[in-house]
Amino acid sequence: LNHFWACAGLMFAAFASFATPAGFAGVAKLAGAASIGPTRARRWLSGRGTCTLRAPRGQHCPTSEMFAGGVGDVYMVDLVDVQRYESQNDNCSYILTCVGAFSRL
Numbered sequence: 153l154n155h156f157w158a159c160a161g162l163m164f165a166a167f168a169s170f171a172t173p174a175g176f177a178g179v180a181k182l183a184g185a186a187s188i189g190p191t192r193a194r195r196w197l198s199g200r201g202t203c204t205l206r207a208p209r210g211q212h213c214p215t216s217e218m219f220a221g222g223v224g225d226v227y228m229v230d231l232v233d234v235q236r237y238e239s240q241n242d243n244c245s246y247i248l249t250c251v252g253a254f255s256r257l
Contacts, residue, residue, distance in 0.1 A: 162186045163196050220254035228253055 166174040166185040174185035183193040220226040232247040 160196065163188070163193065167197075167200075218253050220252075223254050224252065226253035227251065 163182060163186045166172050167176065167182055169175045172185055174181040179190050179194045179197060182197065183190045186193065218226065228251045230249045232249060233245070234241060234247055235245045238245050
């Protein structure tokens with residue numbers, strides 16, 4: 153029983169650290185870092201909550217196609233309201249953003 157808790161502590165230390173190769177990785181890397189079999193690593197991971205290194209995928213929004221004949225042909229323009237930060241922004245209330253549709257720069 154003590155060996156089980158020692159392995160669990162070793163697996164947690166390897167898994168919950170970005171400094172180790174097994175940090176938040178899969179079964180194979182955790183098993184290698186903790187020197188245990190993949191079955192035991194899989195069983196230990198299945199008892200833990202899920203986690204991710206990336207943000208969840210957003211829902212796909214429908215978009216319309218845009219055709220640009222070349223650089224400088226079509227621009228996407230938007231006005232950003234920054235009135236909340238006006239006092240910190242040299243009394244500017246809005247920011248005009250302009251993106252070239254061809255190059256998106």
